[in-house]
């Protein structure tokens with residue numbers, strides 16, 4: 001049954017060309033209380049996003065003609081739509097696709113096959129962390145950063161970090177659970193980050209983990225993709 005849309009129901013656009021999967025998703029997301037629109041190809045997706053802005057887009061990467069990456073870039077390159085969160089759907093084991101999708105502007109991903117429950121949890125997490133963040137103190141999972149005083153504590157204990165480590169940790173802690181590729185980390189850390197290779201990001205992460213002690217386990221490697229701060 002389709003519920004009437006209301007102001008507190010997040011609206012979703014689901015883009016998927018496999019009709020069986022699309023129906024399962026439509027049913028599950030509708031039952032969860034989302035207001036759901038669907039598209040089966042990239043052209044329709046771009047048109048629907050421009051007609052009426054959804055709160056979040058679930059986007060399959062493998063679409064006929066205009067693929068998900070191109071849809072992602074089109075949405076990100078338009079002023080009115082560039083900040084809409086995108087959760088992409090990718091094939092299992094396609095780590096290169098995940099990296100390309102994140103770098104094209106997707107906020108998160110779910111690999112097929114997945115249960116609707118997993119996707120719903122991911123949608124809520126992305127909606128939560130897409131709220132604008134200020135310049136103030138950030139805190140998650142026992143780690144607290146005060147940018148003004150350049151102070152970091154992990155489980156209440158003070159930690160001495162270099163400017164680069166501080167910026168890297170701040171980037172990760174600002175959006176717990178969000179996966180960043182090495183290239184995104186390099187691009188997003190404009191301050192105090194002199195090194196520009198993938199390998200140097202890995203070196204920073206190793207040092208950061210060591211300094212954070214037990215909380216360092218939260219700086220997680222996502223194999224073949226990048227890093228995230230565990231929720």
Ligand code: CA
Nearest residue numbers: 017060062063
């Ligand atoms: Ca597909």
